Amino acid sequence: MKKHVFSFLLILQLFIFSFTSPTLVAQEWTEPVNISNLGGYSRVPDMVIDNNCIIHVVWDYRIEDNFWKIMYSSSKDDGETWSEPLDLLQNTDLWMSQPHIDFDSKNHLYVTYSYNTMSIYEMLIKMVVYDGHQWSDPILVSEEMPGSDYSKIITDNNNQIILGWYRGGKFYYRFYCDPIFSEIYCPYSDEEDKNLPVEGAITLDQEIHWVGSSASANYYGARLQYYLFDISINGWSEPQMLAQDTVSEGKDIALNSGELPECVYHNYPTGDDNTKYIRKEGNYWDDPELVAGVSGNQKYQQIAIDQNNDVHVVEQQETVEGYGLVHYKKWNEKWVGQFVDSNYIVRFPKLLFNNNKLFLVYSKTWEVEKEFLADLFFTKYDIVTNINEETHKPPELEIYPNPASGIVSIEFENNKEQHIDLSVFDISGKHIITLINKNIPQGRQQLLWNGTDKNGKEAKSGSYVVRLSYGRNFVTQAVEIVK
Numbered sequence: 001m002k003k004h005v006f007s008f009l010l011i012l013q014l015f016i017f018s019f020t021s022p023t024l025v026a027q028e029w030t031e032p033v034n035i036s037n038l039g040g041y042s043r044v045p046d047m048v049i050d051n052n053c054i055i056h057v058v059w060d061y062r063i064e065d066n067f068w069k070i071m072y073s074s075s076k077d078d079g080e081t082w083s084e085p086l087d088l089l090q091n092t093d094l095w096m097s098q099p100h101i102d103f104d105s106k107n108h109l110y111v112t113y114s115y116n117t118m119s120i121y122e123m124l125i126k127m128v129v130y131d132g133h134q135w136s137d138p139i140l141v142s143e144e145m146p147g148s149d150y151s152k153i154i155t156d157n158n159n160q161i162i163l164g165w166y167r168g169g170k171f172y173y174r175f176y177c178d179p180i181f182s183e184i185y186c187p188y189s190d191e192e193d194k195n196l197p198v199e200g201a202i203t204l205d206q207e208i209h210w211v212g213s214s215a216s217a218n219y220y221g222a223r224l225q226y227y228l229f230d231i232s233i234n235g236w237s238e239p240q241m242l243a244q245d246t247v248s249e250g251k252d253i254a255l256n257s258g259e260l261p262e263c264v265y266h267n268y269p270t271g272d273d274n275t276k277y278i279r280k281e282g283n284y285w286d287d288p289e290l291v292a293g294v295s296g297n298q299k300y301q302q303i304a305i306d307q308n309n310d311v312h313v314v315e316q317q318e319t320v321e322g323y324g325l326v327h328y329k330k331w332n333e334k335w336v337g338q339f340v341d342s343n344y345i346v347r348f349p350k351l352l353f354n355n356n357k358l359f360l361v362y363s364k365t366w367e368v369e370k371e372f373l374a375d376l377f378f379t380k381y382d383i384v385t386n387i388n389e390e391t392h393k394p395p396e397l398e399i400y401p402n403p404a405s406g407i408v409s410i411e412f413e414n415n416k417e418q419h420i421d422l423s424v425f426d427i428s429g430k431h432i433i434t435l436i437n438k439n440i441p442q443g444r445q446q447l448l449w450n451g452t453d454k455n456g457k458e459a460k461s462g463s464y465v466v467r468l469s470y471g472r473n474f475v476t477q478a479v480e481i482v483k
Contacts (some may be wrong), residue, residue, distance in 0.1 A: 029327070029340050032377040035073050035082050035361065036061070041374045042071070043347075043363040046100045049354045050107045055079055057361055058088070058099040058111050059376055066118050068095045070111070079359065079378050088128055088135060094118070100151055104159040108132060110176075112141060112151035112163060125151045125165045129178065141165070145172070145184070154200050154208060156231050162208070169194040169215070187229075187236040192217070195239050197227050201255045206231040209261040211253040214239060221246035224265050224278075226285075242278055243288050250275075250301035254353075256309050264291070264303040264313050273298050275315055291328055291335050292317070302351035304358055306383045312358055314340065314351045325349055325362060327381070331475075332396075338473045340379065356383050397468055403480035408449045410435070410466055417441050421469040424449060424479075432459060451481055458483075 036042040041062035048056050055075045062068050071085045088111060089096060095117040102110050109130035115138070116122045125142040128135050141163050142148035152164035152173070164173040170189060175182040188195040197210035208229040213222040224247045228237040242263070250266030262279040267288075275298050276288040292298060297318040304312045313328040324342030328335050345365035352359045358381040365374040398411040414420065420440050424432040433454045435447045449466075451459050461483045467476045 028338065029360070029379045029381050030079075032341055032364075032379045033079060033082065035376040035378050036071065036085055037375060038071070038085060039373065041365075041372065042376050043374055044098060045348060045350055045361045045363065045376050047350045047352060047359065047361045048101050048103055049352060049359065050103045050109075051105065052107060053078070053355060054107070055359065055378075056101055056103070056109060057376065057378075058101045059363075060097050060099065061085075066095050067093055068097055068117070070096050070099045070113050072111070075378075078357075079380055082378070089113075089138060098150060100153045102153045102155045102161070104155050104161075106132065106159070110153055110155070110161055112153045114149050114151065117149075120147055120149075122146055124148050125163070127153075127163065127176075141174070141176075141181075142167070142172070143181075143184070148172070152197070152200070154202055156202060156206055156208075157204065158206075160231070162231070164197070166196060169196075171196050171212075185234070187227075188239070193239075195225060195227070197225075197229075198251050199253050200229070201253050201261065202231075203255065203259045209253060209255065211251050211261070211263045211265070213247050213251065214241070221268075223247065224251070224263075226261070226263075240285075242285055243276070245276065245288065248299075250299050250315065252301055252303045252351075254303045254305045256305050262303065262305060262311060264301045264315075266298060266301055266315075275301055275313065277303075277311065277313065279311075289335075292326070292337070297323065300347055300349055302349050304351045304353040306353050306358070307356055308383070310383075312351070312353070314349050314360060316347045316349065323347060325360075334397075334475055334477060336473070336475045341377070345374075353383075357381060358383065397466060397475060397477040399466060399477055399479050403482045404451070405482050406451065408451065408479060408481075409446060410449060411444065411446045412468060414440060414442055414445050414470075418470055420445075421467075422447060423467050423469075425465045425467060426462065432464065 043060050045057050045059040058072050060068050061071045070088045072088050073082045073085050075082045097114045097117040099111055099113040112127045115124045115126045125148045126138045127141050128138055142165055145167055148165045148167045150166045154162045161176040163176055170186050172184055172186050174184045193214050193216040195214045197212040200208045200210040202208045210227040212225050214225045215222050224242045226240045226242050245267040248266045248268035253261050253263045260280045264277050267274050267276045275292040277291050278288045279286050299316045301315045311330045316323055317326050319342055322344040323346045325340040325346050326337050327340050328337045343364045347363055349362040361378045363374050364377050365372055400409055422436045423434045453459055459481055461481055464479050465476050
């Protein structure tokens with residue numbers, strides 16, 4: 001595997017802040033718009049943007065404990081206004097869940113979902129299709145395979161629909177060309193290990209890059225896996241383990257301008273909880289980079305790559321009063337973070353890049369008279385605007401000498417009078433020392449770190465991370481201590 005000495009040092013530690021209101025929104029993202037407005041419990045959205053730049057969103061909506069619907073809404077004006085939520089199935093009972101949506105070159109829509117979620121013995125994958133005029137009746141996808149769940153859907157460049165799902169620890173799929181289904185395939189049926197592709201991204205030459213996980217009797221916990229699917233020959237590569245990390249929910253993949261995959265995932269080893277990023281260069285994968293290493297509930301990682309090949313990651317993180325969504329972007333080889341939204345619970349983000357903008361939909365939960373309510377919210381981020389606005393550029397940390405054997409000088413330009421937290425962490429995210437935590441004036445700032453921890457004990461030789469937090473933003477820089 002290709003090595004980069006400091007790639008694993010890039011870490012972003014969440015700045016835990018005190019709330020001044022129940023919800024705080026970062027300036028670069030637009031004011032969130034309520035998509036659902038149903039007054040009940042909406043969750044687990046999926047989103048696509050078709051060839052006419054119309055945004056389509058589907059989600060679960062709770063009527064009663066065992067009675068859930070699949071809802072749909074769209075926006076024709078870049079997310080400013082949304083259509084009234086549409087009940088796609090018109091079901092009067094049963095729990096429908098986990099909808100996923102895609103479209104073809106004619107902008108026909110395909111929505112898959114899990115049918116009868118409450119009964120594992122009767123659960124199936126079904127689909128409804130919009131032909132530009134009306135929605136079809138439900139179509140059974142996982143024929144004669146009760147216990148099927150967690151559907152996947154990708155449309156290839158020939159308008160062929162690839163429909164996937166899980167059953168009994170195996171991944172199954174079939175092709176659909178209206179109205180014909182292919183037979184059902186299982187790419188790793190003969191292997192003892194469980195291989196489960198989770199998210200896929202398709203290239204122009206009909207290959208799908210998948211990221212997922214595997215489980216085996218040979219190692220503890222699920223491990224991050226990469227799979228390549230050549231649609232033209234219906235052939236799958238051997239699973240490729242990208243890291244020895246134990247992974248949990250939260251894996252996503254995107255393709256850069258060279259159609260090479262870049263992934264983000266939730267690393268959940270014993271005693272730690274962090275987010276990592278890994279990319280492929282040529283025929284090799286880089287070492288994983290540590291994006292965020294904070295204590296508590298980092299989940300639902302999403303990745304998008306913009307027109308400049310800059311990487312963006314959104315995830316849920318725990319805060320002092322609930323949960324928030326944090327947006328990280330890679331800026332000059334540093335991970336820069338900022339809160340998008342926060343509330344009692346904020347989760348299930350879906351992040352897309354389209355037409356020089358990031359689009360984000362997510363579920364936000366609050367409590368009213370001991371009842372939990374949730375709606376879906378939408379926000380967007382203009383890449384061009386935020387690049388051009390000088391005030392949005394993070395302050396540059398200058399650290400020297402680096403490596404250092406004695407006192408370390410840390411300098412940065414503070415663009416206005418504001419509260420600054422400047423702290424040092426080890427590469428696992430453990431807090432070493434806080435150098436400053438107060439309001440400081442505008443101007444050039446310099447602080448010195450003598451290489452000791454908060455108890456005055458000399459820090460060991462190794463790699464450390466300096467984190468500068470300002471407002472709801474943060475930026476990090478690695479430093480090497482050599483004794």
